[in-house]
Amino acid sequence: MTQLVDKISKEQEEVSGKYLTFQLGEEHYGLPILQVREIIGLMDITKVPRSPDYIRGVINLRGRIIPVLNLRDRFGMTSVEDTSMTCIIVVDVEAQGATTLMGILVDSVREVLDIIPEDIEPAPSFGAGANGNAIRAMAKGKERVTILLSTEQVVNSESLAATSESGEEEKKN
């Protein structure tokens, strides 16, 4: 029993830290701040034909071409019009052994939250559907619950392929 408690607290320890929080509609999400390279406003995005649906296109980030992922589409949420608050969070991702940059399009960026281990709850084992593996943990705050995301899982295209299929099923339910 004590072992179990220990294990959870160790996990909590691992997940705790600073997160950049942002919103998709009314929902609050967080990405580990260490993986966030920068936040840029919406810019011209070049669409890429025949790319996966959740890829909004590519942008020129100071001479580098980086893909931009639409997080709403990634999670199978309803699309909304872009606003002046719409942002691209540029993150560092490990892919095939190399670090690459990727843009994540979100509705608006909130703040940097320091999340302490005590506030961390494990990700729900149900209810999130196939998007579940993108969730690292949940953080209870005074006003709201923030969903802490795993950057790798959000960006990882392999897990994405699986998600979009089962995501369809999820919606039917």
Next chain:
Amino acid sequence: MASILEQVQNLSAEIIAADPGDASDLQNLVSAVASNETEISENYPRLLPYIDELKKSLGQLESCAETESAQYLEQLGAIVSVLAREVEEEEQSEDLSGSPTENTDEFEFDDTALLFEFLAEQDENLERLEAFALELEKGVDDTTLSELKGVLHTLKGELGVLGLADVAGHCHELEDQLTRPTEDVHSEVILRAIDWVRLRFKAIEQGGDNPAPFIWESQDEIQTTAESKAEVAEARPKVEAFEVPPCFTEGADLVGDQEVATEFVFEAREYLEDVDVQLLTLEKDPADGEAINTIFRAFHTIKGVAAFLELKCLQQLAHVAETMLDSVRNGTIVMIGEPLAVTFDVNDALRQHFDTLEEVILAGGPLQPAPNLPELVCRITSVIRGEPELEVAGTIASSGTASSNLIAEAPIQLDIVESSGSIVEAATPKVSPEPAKAASKATVEPSSKEKAAKPTGSLRETIKVDAQRLDQLVDMIGELVISEAMVSQSDELDLTDRPRLTSLFGHMDKITRELQELAMSLRMVPIRSTFRRMARLARDVAQRLDKPINFVTLGENTDLDKTVVDSIGDPLVHLIRNAVDHGIENDSESRISAGKPPEGRIELRAFHRGGNILIEIEDDGGGLDAEVILAKARERNVVGPDEVLSEDEIYNLIFAPGFSTASTVTEVSGRGVGLDVVKRHIETLRGSTKVTSTPGKGSVFSIRLPLTLAIIDGMVVRMGTERFILPTASIVRMIRPHESTQTKLFDRNTVLSVGDDLVPLVRLDRTFGLPEVAAQAERSSAVIVEHEGRQCAFMVDELLGQQQVVIKPLGPSLVGLAGLSGGAIMPDGRVGLILDVAGLSKISGESSETPSADNRSALGRDRESA
């Protein structure tokens, strides 16, 4: 004792300084030699033969005419330098066996900078020497010979000044070889000698071990020694089983720092590559001491780091392999047959193990050793336990070299490494000279103490920069150019009546432009080095096949992208081997009867043409036989029985995989793999291959390559609201299609008549699922592209103009998208996508069969949500 070495060195300095015409100088020398000889012979009886030789030369020197004295003086210098080496070796071995000596340093440079400067220039010199040697092969002419000697002589002089007595002696010996009657000049020997000098320089430069002493022998001797050794090796018995340590079968967790482990993996891979190269050398020359040492070092380093990371299995494997190699170095095992095969396998096993290790580092989990390891270890141990070959042992004994002290040395140093568990390099065991060789002519090994003190890596006059950083620099400069354009052309900027600001902007514009050009040229290097390698290859192949070949290169200074220069080597190797083996006729009689010189001519040339680089290999052989090729192709069902092909098409069939018209597979070529590899290689470089041939006159293989992989000439086109870039290289022509030239097929496909041809018309907006914009017929154009000889027309809404763009990857998540080869930053700072013609013709074929898919948008944004 050290004083003897000093004396000998002084003596050699005196000889270099002596004026052959001055009798008193000579007299001094004679007395100097005489004063040394007793001391040397007392201390080192083994060196007596050298002393005798020395005396003999001195006698000649005294008695000879004044005109000849220079020659004898040189001879004397060579003998003394050999003597110096021997003395030093003796002293070193004494040093190692425990007796204290003060000075084992082979040479001390007053000015290391001078040495490195000298070394930096030697590549060029050695290349020249090699070129001369190749020239000599075609026929010994006096001018070349004397030029060669001139270069060699200067080199020797400089070496003497720098105190590199052993190399100077080597050069001297080489010079001697060249003064012999011309029929005795073996270019093979010269080339080997040059290779040796190169290795020696490298050793000095990088502080590595010296190459094994060079043996002067004629070609016949080289062959006979190799053969006799082969016979000896075959007789070796196989030996009993070996107790397998548990680490070879059990998985182990990775302990230790991951970062260190990762670095280790990369480093080790480099070592293993090295080992491969060296093994190949050994295959040709089993007695190549330097190769064995390199392999030994690689395994040793791997062992050390593996021990540090507690990778028991790796450590053990490397250890047994090392033990075996040690026996090789002692001469108890000859690197032929099983020992060589085992080493190859060990190398492969290690490589495999590192792959697993990498996975473990990335993914975690226990490290599982490869299943074949126990067996491999058994094989190695049986090689080690194999009865020492009597014949080999005999040679060692007769050569009279005491190697026992050196044998004892290596294990001692290994123990140190094992107990400290640290990374090894500094403790790299000293090289034991090949006993059989040591007697003939030995080189001095610098002591490890000296090696450690030597400055390393300061030699290159070029700076090695991480390619990624270079790319970043180029990216940033590209961005600078764009920002500059955006600022200076901004509407908010009013430059009227502001002449000073206008000129400032003009200045800035010029600088950014120059910066951009500079950035582009950073990656360009001349193709020279690759061409020189080819010259050597052509010669080697020609010699193996016993065909006289005249190999000519043109355009060595043509600049092209570093990546291209690096990767063009492999295809060229295939093409040149082909040209020598198949291109040039097998016997000179048939050449003579065809009115050609008996010697085949192969020309390798590079030149610019229209924004491309053309590399051509031309031979004056029999040419390709179109009928034979076609018959073979029909036989293999590459071509249908009724298909009619143009001559060009037939010739290009030879690039098909597995296609070979050679009736016999020779050692060099004929398996039909080569040209297929060439073609695929060139295609990855965005180039194309072509062959033209005239029966009886020869054939030309041309490779067309882009100047750089980073930039393409593109035609910017608009489709709907999006811009795309089509590579100009693939565009045949552009037309404004008239309604009457379009023919509909099945209501959805269109065929365009262009001149006499009918070309399928592809609507790119449909293929890409772009929202269809009401076409403005007066602007829309058809761009006709060609891929693999087939034409295809793309319908675009507007042609926006031609532009050079820098190709950039779209990122790993978008890699491999059909129809796109990358992206480019457009002048307005946005991203334009570069179309891949090959991929497009493929997918447009698919989508025209399923037209219903057309309007389903493939673009994420337009996705309909539930």
